[in-house]
Amino acid sequence: MELTATIPIRKTTHSRISEVDFDNLEFGKYVSDHMLVCDYTNGAWQTPQILPYSNLSLAPSALALHYGQTVFEGMKAFRMDDGRINIFRMERHYERFVRSLERMCMQVPPKEIFVEGLLQLIGLDKAWVPSRPGSALYLRPFVIASEARFGVKISDEYRFIIFTGPVPSLYDQPIKVKVETNYIRAAKGGTGFAKCGGNYGGAYYPTRQARMEGYDQVLWTDAKENKFIEESGMMNVMFVINDTLVTPPLSDSILDGITRDSLLTLAREVGYKTEERPVSVAELEKAIGDGTLTEAFGAGTAAVVAPIKTININGIDMQLPEYGPGNLLYKLKHGLELIRSGQEPDRHEWNFVL
Numbered sequence: 001m002e003l004t005a006t007i008p009i010r011k012t013t014h015s016r017i018s019e020v021d022f023d024n025l026e027f028g029k030y031v032s033d034h035m036l037v038c039d040y041t042n043g044a045w046q047t048p049q050i051l052p053y054s055n056l057s058l059a060p061s062a063l064a065l066h067y068g069q070t071v072f073e074g075m076k077a078f079r080m081d082d083g084r085i086n087i088f089r090m091e092r093h094y095e096r097f098v099r100s101l102e103r104m105c106m107q108v109p110p111k112e113i114f115v116e117g118l119l120q121l122i123g124l125d126k127a128w129v130p131s132r133p134g135s136a137l138y139l140r141p142f143v144i145a146s147e148a149r150f151g152v153k154i155s156d157e158y159r160f161i162i163f164t165g166p167v168p169s170l171y172d173q174p175i176k177v178k179v180e181t182n183y184i185r186a187a188k189g190g191t192g193f194a195k196c197g198g199n200y201g202g203a204y205y206p207t208r209q210a211r212m213e214g215y216d217q218v219l220w221t222d223a224k225e226n227k228f229i230e231e232s233g234m235m236n237v238m239f240v241i242n243d244t245l246v247t248p249p250l251s252d253s254i255l256d257g258i259t260r261d262s263l264l265t266l267a268r269e270v271g272y273k274t275e276e277r278p279v280s281v282a283e284l285e286k287a288i289g290d291g292t293l294t295e296a297f298g299a300g301t302a303a304v305v306a307p308i309k310t311i312n313i314n315g316i317d318m319q320l321p322e323y324g325p326g327n328l329l330y331k332l333k334h335g336l337e338l339i340r341s342g343q344e345p346d347r348h349e350w351n352f353v354l
């Protein structure tokens with residue numbers, strides 16, 4: 001890959017890092033000192049810049065604010081045992097970013113700007129990469145339609161931004177989920193596979209409903225029949241049924257999770273059978289009832305794995321067996337940590353080491 005010449009940097013004169021309590025990180029609370037900004041105007045991506053993190057100046061008529069042309073990625077950089085920093089599966093994230101942007105008719109930032117921007121940004125703010133096990137520097141690249149024009153149209157101008165922030169590990173406690181058969185997240189032919197803003201705003205209402213009923217997340221079902229499991233909140237969902245790791249197959253209504261792919265790969269490596277196939281609500285009910293389902297968990301960058309202890313099906317809470325260190329989900333999570341920290345060889349070239 002041809003890397004662009006170094007990106008111009010304007011450094012902050014007031015680092016905020018002393019305000020961060022690295023022993024008590026909260027997800028989404030802290031942002032690092034700098035951000036990358038690159039505009040698409042006059043039919044071309046302009047020179048990117050690294051600037052102090054600050055508010056944007058945007059026209060109230062900017063198209064992103066009205067019609068939802070916004071796309072993001074969520075990825076992480078980890079502190080390795082030897083002190084170096086790696087970005088996990090950067091290329092895979094870029095490829096998905098491209099697919100999301102294309103679905104939303106948005107301009108795609110060149111890979112060189114994405115890669116070089118991340119490297120320089122993380123290099124500059126490397127003191128923000130936390131070192132506690134499970135913690136990471138969260139990386140948030142995104143593009144918004146910035147053209148000032150209030151008629152419904154595909155924007156001719158875009159702004160690509162990357163900011164970062166230290167985050168702790170999430171969901172240590174097993175969660176309760178509710179199978180949702182009234183509302184849906186995504187439908188065939190829709191945008192479910194894309195990380196575009198509207199998918200998340202649309203999920204708030206049913207999720208809040210589930211929270212008020214005492215659940216942490218919803219288990220989405222398919223839009224056509226509400227019979228098949230799709231995802232768990234903003235995570236892919238995986239089950240261990242009859243000692244096989246089972247997860248719904250990718251489609252245009254399921255997001256192609258990189259954690260999902262990594263866990264499937266690791267499971268196969270340790271000799272586990274894996275199946276990517278439809279999982280019906282009826283199968284779930286039966287397999288919990290007869291004890292053949294031993295694990296259920298969400299999989300995503302933020303939490304890595306989120307063990308599920310209760311699944312509400314048609315108004316009935318079904319309890320799953322308790323989790324312990326011997327469970328596959330913890331073995332897979334640990335396997336991933338060994339690779340990210342450099343304690344085990346990076347067999348699949350997942351780490352991009354700075």
Ligand SMILES: *Cc1c(COP(=O)(O)O)cnc(C)c1O
Pocket residue numbers: 074195231233234235236255256257258259260299300301302
């Ligand atoms: C981001 C996301 C995931 C998880 O993807 P990862 O690449 O593993 O972080 C799963 N489902 C949805 C809806 C998502 O937005």
